[in-house]
Amino acid sequence: MSRGISASKTALAAGGAVLAISALGIFAEDHTSILPSPAKAAVSVPAAPANGNVGFVVSSIDWATGPDADKISCPTGMTTLPEPYVTGNGGLTPGSPEALHRAARQKERSNACSFPEQAGPDPLHRTVVGQVGNVKGLNLDGQDSTSSDNSKAGTCGHENFRGVDGQTGIDNQFFRAVGCATGWQSTGGKRLFGQEMLTGAWGILISLKGVDSLVNDNDVRVGIYANGDPIQLSAARNPLDFATYNPDQDKRFRAETRGRIVNGVLTTDPVNVRFHSVTNTMRLERPMDAARLRMKIMPDGSLDGVMAGYAKIDEFYDFVVGYRNGKDEKGNLSARRNSADGSAGSAGVSCNGLYHAMKALADGERDSKTGKCNAISHAYRIKAIPAFVVEKPTQVASTARNHR
């Protein structure tokens, strides 16, 4: 059963024909995306199934961080961790960033990841500067803002990026926070968490209901769920089309919203989502507030696009490097939480450095009293393949099942 166009289309459309129409060349809500402009392009997607239900399992996921650092985006160089390379006094100049970094880590070494706020900012942490082009993400706040522009309620002033096709207003402050760290470059270790998903540890399901057409439909019901089952793979460890999955039945891991399909591109209204995440055997949670999908429906029936939104700094920090609430398979706090320092180091950042960078760059969920933002925009690059999403009250069977 090759994942050919024919097979996928046939099943997705429940035997229906493939539609090929000329697009009108517009987006209803033209938030910037990674997707090429479909203007004047032919849209070839499977026909909608008779029952209007279409399901997907996320088959690949990656941070939407990039392009890789260069002298323009990271003019003062990469975030560094000099400590492993310096012995003794190492000739450090008192008061130099290296010395301050070391002092902070020596002072709070064991607690820098558990209490990053106490360790203070890392002077060696570098962030992306300027507008930078070809950044993946969405315009979440609806504005093309600069650092001085914080007029819109709920946001804090920040400089937006430009998107793949030169779109403006891309909100992806997490990329700004980690774009100068080795772990988030295109070959970085922090880009491999999608492989962890393929172990069956966790996963994401997307369901569309009430679909009349996969080309244009102004109202579809969209479900975004944590997958309750391990993803099904081939012997070559590629996800298989048309497997059946049960969504997690825990309300915290289920989100439903509305969406629309315009010229074969699905966009959804903001909704808070939450997924499982497993790192170093620790069960963690991967939340995203006001998450939106912008996914192109491909001719073979798969989805390709972006999920973007915000996450509260502390929650975000916890699953990215902090692991403060990491639990073991029995639901107890995991002894592996002490791997946070090593994990951050291998990604080229310090816990406190990343934490404070994200605090400083936070652009969402502004506290009206303090005027400070508590959440940071970020995005995932996602591909999803056809699947059957079947609601069945059942236990979670993936590794994350004992998370709670």
Next chain:
Amino acid sequence: MKFLNRIPKRHALMLGATLMVGAALVGIPIGKSQFISQTAIAQSPAASGSRAVLVGGPATVRRLTESQYRATIADIFGADATIAGNFERGQREKGLLSLGTSRSNVSASSLEQYHVSAQSIASYAMKEGNRDRILPCKPASANQFDEACAQQFVQKIGTLLFRRPVTGGETTRYVQAARFGQDKLGDFYKGLQHTLAGMLVAPEFLMRIERTVQGGTELDSWSKASRLSFLLTDASPDSELLRAAGAGELETDKGLARQVDRLMASPNYNRAVRAFFQDLLNFGDFAELNKDTTIFPAFNNKLVADAQEETLRTILDLLVTQRGDYRDIFTTRETYLTRSLGIVYHMPVAPRNDWQKSQFPVESGRAGILSQASFLSLNSHPGVSSPTLRGKFIRQTFMCQKVPDPPANVSFSKFLGPEAVLPTARMRLVSHSENPVCAGCHRMTDPMGLTLENFDGLGAHRTHESGALIDASGKIGAKQVKDAVGLGLALHDDPQVPRCLTQKIFEAGAGYPAEVQEAFLNTINARFKQAGYRLPGLMRDLATSRNFYATNSGKPVTSALAAMDKGTRP
């Protein structure tokens, strides 16, 4: 046979031995009229009122199939008895392993594996916690040899294993072996384990050795019991059947019918039907099935197991549970799915680890077991489908037609060579059939197999091959069909199909080619038709008929005729 008698003491020496088991199949004249049970004859104009000839075949020596071995061990010692050895691949005769067992021999390596299994089974049987259930007695002490108990054990287990009472000489030898084992190993149960291992490699167990009476015209009661039991339970006779055989009850139609009905009412009847169709559908070849996983990424061991089980569940549900029309196995859209199969069929399957009874949607183009993954994947090449293999299997298995093997020097360049640019199987086969040497057979197989071309080499639905639209039309006899559904309907309506099943079941049960029984099978098949093609009815008719057990060579059987005329058969 002296060699056989020494087995308890010397079974280890048998490892290098090869035992030819093929009983010579004697050519038997075909009688014009047949003896069948009275019920059958009453509705059989061909036989009614005529002086019937009871036609039979040879008494056979047949090696247990793997499924028969496993079922027998499970029945005697428990379902979780350990069978540690591997089984040699059986010889297929006329499409049936159960028929090929009459001609197969036992290689040295196979005997070694039987020995491994015997050791593991004997160890299991004498394990604390199991032996009290299996032994008919308890020794006074485990440290002292209890001859009476050993005798009881040998007689009880030996009778079940050898499918007849153990002779006095055998009892003596196996009891001696048990004593020898205890002497060497210091434990009564170890001694029994030793002798049990010997019994389990004895030809009397591994081979179904049939014996005749009445001057060679009929099987003896024990052999009848075996033939009956393997037909209806796929295992050796149980204690009750052996008791009935010993009491002569199988020699009366009433007694025979009582045992037939008892066995068919037991859960083991399902096992027999499963085993028959596993054999008929050649599922043994799944052990060597390989697919190119770059082309068929969903292929894995789980799918292989589930595909077989899907088909067997479909058949059992339709034919046994629902007592449906046999021909509906070619048209039913009902099936059983797991999530592995759902990936191939593009169908949702709610249970995570269980089976879900489902129905293929009309638009799936699937109908019957020939559109299920088991048949489609097994009768395909590793990377592509094969209308030829599919058509050949259908003709041979479901229509009992002979399709010659391809010549040794056939050229496959149209398929495999650099000039192989034809996108669809139909185009390739048309081109291939330009060779007159090939055309004859391909005309038999391809028009049938091409109707299944909407299913790839794994069984997934497709509309195109290599970008070209698939034409799944075909021809079955004079009947034009447009796709797999049409093929199923054509087979459903073809009278050869149920007649072929009648023949296959007879051959699997009796162990010899059924040509000599043609008239008898026609009569049985007429009853099969009249009863709406219900499989249990067909099997009951076979099991209660005299022909099924007859071993004469076509001479009139006066006594049997007299019995029939007197109406003593039910």
